[in-house]
Amino acid sequence: MSRKSASARMLLPLVLVCAAGTVFGYTPGTYTSSFPGQNGPVPVTVTFSQDRIESVVVGENKETIGIGQTAVKNLPDRIVAAQSLGVDMVSGATVSSVAIMSAVADCVKQAGGDATKLMKPYKAPQVVKHEKLATDLVVIGGGAAGMIGAINASQQGLNVVLLEKQEFLGGASAICGGIVVAQGSEAQCNMGEKSDTPSKMAYDLLHNGHQRNDLSGLTFYALNVGKSIDWAVKQGVQLDTKAGFAFRAEHKTPRVIPFVGGCPQYAQTLREVLATTKTDVKLTTRATKLITTDGAVTGVEAKAKDGTTYEIAAKAVLLATGGYGWNKEMLFRKSYSKLLDVFSDFFPHFTRVRAAFSKVGCIQLKPLEGQ
Ligand SMILES: Cc1cc2nc3c(=O)[nH]c(=O)nc-3n(C[C@H](O)[C@H](O)[C@H](O)COP(=O)(O)OP(=O)(O)OC[C@H]3O[C@@H](n4cnc5c(N)ncnc54)[C@H](O)[C@@H]3O)c2cc1C
Numbered sequence: 001m002s003r004k005s006a007s008a009r010m011l012l013p014l015v016l017v018c019a020a021g022t023v024f025g026y027t028p029g030t031y032t033s034s035f036p037g038q039n040g041p042v043p044v045t046v047t048f049s050q051d052r053i054e055s056v057v058v059g060e061n062k063e064t065i066g067i068g069q070t071a072v073k074n075l076p077d078r079i080v081a082a083q084s085l086g087v088d089m090v091s092g093a094t095v096s097s098v099a100i101m102s103a104v105a106d107c108v109k110q111a112g113g114d115a116t117k118l119m120k121p122y123k124a125p126q127v128v129k130h131e132k133l134a135t136d137l138v139v140i141g142g143g144a145a146g147m148i149g150a151i152n153a154s155q156q157g158l159n160v161v162l163l164e165k166q167e168f169l170g171g172a173s174a175i176c177g178g179i180v181v182a183q184g185s186e187a188q189c190n191m192g193e194k195s196d197t198p199s200k201m202a203y204d205l206l207h208n209g210h211q212r213n214d215l216s217g218l219t220f221y222a223l224n225v226g227k228s229i230d231w232a233v234k235q236g237v238q239l240d241t242k243a244g245f246a247f248r249a250e251h252k253t254p255r256v257i258p259f260v261g262g263c264p265q266y267a268q269t270l271r272e273v274l275a276t277t278k279t280d281v282k283l284t285t286r287a288t289k290l291i292t293t294d295g296a297v298t299g300v301e302a303k304a305k306d307g308t309t310y311e312i313a314a315k316a317v318l319l320a321t322g323g324y325g326w327n328k329e330m331l332f333r334k335s336y337s338k339l340l341d342v343f344s345d346f347f348p349h350f351t352r353v354r355a356a357f358s359k360v361g362c363i364q365l366k367p368l369e370g371q
Pocket of ligand 1: 140141142143144145146163164165166169170171172173174175176177178179180181285286287288320321322323
């Protein structure tokens, strides 16, 4: 018997077994499944060859723009590249991520594969790369404050690097209630409310804050909020003038108005405007340290999720790392004296460079105690 015909004969049973889908794990074909996401069903179609997940496609869904949609965009490729369901979910978009993962797992099961084996945690390969950059401004945090700061600086001709630890821009603004104080704005005036003033607003907020507000911060807010709203409207942010002013117990004058499309649309507009600027946006990149020279902040160190480390020299650094609204443990802590420790993960660096704080213990916590 020639060697060729012997191996040909041996190949035959192997091919037959593969076709039945038992050797490599999958019965080739295309399978569908759907699991509930944040805003409704998330349908998923998965195509398998004998030994691979060839493609994952998420169908029409209503997941939140900018957050859930980040999972819809990023997770399929991540699963296919790793051939694993143990890949990182999109932090902040857990419900959408779980819906996609669950649907893929169901398709694996339908195809005769072992989904539990695929769940083994997958660690993406890390790179060993160190980059040194120099820029005019580093913005730390890509929430509304950081995006607005970056847009503004970039539109004025500065070179800007924006660091955001999450996979998406938006922070709390991507999920917030969607109404905004518009005292002193053109929109408020155009809607017939001309009697409002910064001092009326300051009075209302002082009353609401039991006279314990930080006066310099409050004054700055009351004097500038109208101009800020006008700026945002010029950038394309839309106020819902049809809905008009929303009632808020703490404001005696009509000055609070919803965004068209709520906060998700507000955040999306800022993302789109930011994308028109030359800002160097680095997602999944966490600022880890402020660099100081003779007591002045002169740059930032950061680390990306893929392992790349950055040392960025900057003429100015804007800290826009926000709060801790998603952290239930911190929200429910009774001991406000601990607040200084829990502000944001970047907080320890504020203290290290001796930043000054005021009235930290008076911060309103949501949900409020007792609610
Ligand atoms: C549920 C909810 C409802 C709300 N409703 C309203 C409302 O109706 N009207 C209103 O005016 N306000 C509302 N707010 C408040 C408002 O959303 C926030 O005050 C505002 O969005 C804060 O924006 P920010 O950019 O300062 O901070 P954040 O949105 O917290 O953004 C900070 C960003 O910094 C990033 N970051 C943190 N640490 C690092 C690091 N080390 N390196 C890199 N990036 C980092 C975070 O990932 C985040 O994206 C609400 C808030 C919540 C939580």
